[in-house]
Amino acid sequence: MTDPAPATTVQDRPRRPALSPSRAGDFKQCPLLYRFRAIDRLPEAPTKAQVRGTVVHSVLERLFALPAAERDADRARELLEPAWEELSGDQPELAGLFDGPQDPELARWLDSGRALLDSYFQLEDPSRFEPESCELRVEAELDSGVLLRGFIDRVDVAPTGEIRLVDYKTGAAPREIGEAKALFQMKFYALVLWRTRGTVPHRLQLMYLRDGQSLAYAPDEAELRRFERTLDAIWQAILRAGRTGDFRPNPGKLCNWCDHQAHCPAFGGTPPPYPGWPEPDPAPESTPDRTD
Numbered sequence: 553m554t555d556p557a558p559a560t561t562v563q564d565r566p567r568r569p570a571l572s573p574s575r576a577g578d579f580k581q582c583p584l585l586y587r588f589r590a591i592d593r594l595p596e597a598p599t600k601a602q603v604r605g606t607v608v609h610s611v612l613e614r615l616f617a618l619p620a621a622e623r624d625a626d627r628a629r630e631l632l633e634p635a636w637e638e639l640s641g642d643q644p645e646l647a648g649l650f651d652g653p654q655d656p657e658l659a660r661w662l663d664s665g666r667a668l669l670d671s672y673f674q675l676e677d678p679s680r681f682e683p684e685s686c687e688l689r690v691e692a693e694l695d696s697g698v699l700l701r702g703f704i705d706r707v708d709v710a711p712t713g714e715i716r717l718v719d720y721k722t723g724a725a726p727r728e729i730g731e732a733k734a735l736f737q738m739k740f741y742a743l744v745l746w747r748t749r750g751t752v753p754h755r756l757q758l759m760y761l762r763d764g765q766s767l768a769y770a771p772d773e774a775e776l777r778r779f780e781r782t783l784d785a786i787w788q789a790i791l792r793a794g795r796t797g798d799f800r801p802n803p804g805k806l807c808n809w810c811d812h813q814a815h816c817p818a819f820g821g822t823p824p825p826y827p828g829w830p831e832p833d834p835a836p837e838s839t840p841d842r843t844d
């Protein structure tokens with residue numbers, strides 16, 4: 553597999569508007585949702601399931617920082633509560649999800665996080681390999697000038713040089729909805745890796761910790777080229793809408809999970825006045841975006 557064109561990494565450039573998989577997915581799903589999240593930046597209350605996902609991701613990252621021989625299920629379970637305490641210490645608003653440390657719901661929630669970690673160990677044995685990186689921030693510019701930015705849960709590189717991208721899924725969204733979104737996200741990262749390293753990842757792997765299932769997918773160059781054109785078209789459409797503020801609602805099944813019905817004309821609401829295209833950047837991916 554060869555590098556299709558000179559890759560451009562942009563780590564050291566001044567920050568400028570970029571496309572993340574979550575925000576691209578928002579725009580595809582509903583342009584008005586994109587506006588509310590990326591431009592108006594309307595607050596969204598994180599759900600317990602999202603926060604649990606953040607904590608579980610953090611535990612898996614910490615697990616891989618340990619010597620390989622220590623990476624077992626008991627150690628992972630031990631890491632969960634400290635990871636929650638650290639997160640809720642950094643973001644005190646999260647403590648409000650529970651009625652104090654004695655809330656029985658908190659104990660049940662922590663148990664459900666431990667169950668996700670147990671499920672992870674059904675999928676692979678983390679003591680048998682060393683990932684190249686965890687929570688890797690990636691950024692690449694396409695030939696068209698579109699800047700892609702995001703975080704990859706884990707990158708594994710085999711001694712033969714083959715690259716595997718791994719994404720942990722902990723969310724409660726229905727599988728058929730989540731899967732299309734997850735594959736979109738993985739192709740996004742595969743494209744960024746290809747453009748920055750000159751190698752198409754050999755395998756994209758989604759690990760569904762709720763049901764202990766794994767989905768593997770092998771991208772190819774032709775598909776990533778098509779995907780690149782799709783991202784380019786999405787970004788051009790975002791910029792066009794951004795100039796005029798014409799972000800239209802696109803009601804669908806996912807409205808049930810949307811926090812913004814009160815501002816949405818499809819539900820009788822009124823959007824706030826359009827604040828204009830944000831400088832220097834529309835909102836990047838949030839932690840819940842990355843762990844949902």
Ligand code: SF4
Pocket residue numbers: 582584585801802803804806807810811812813816817818819
């Ligand atoms: S409620 Fe539905 S149509 Fe309205 S902004 Fe949210 S996702 Fe879009």
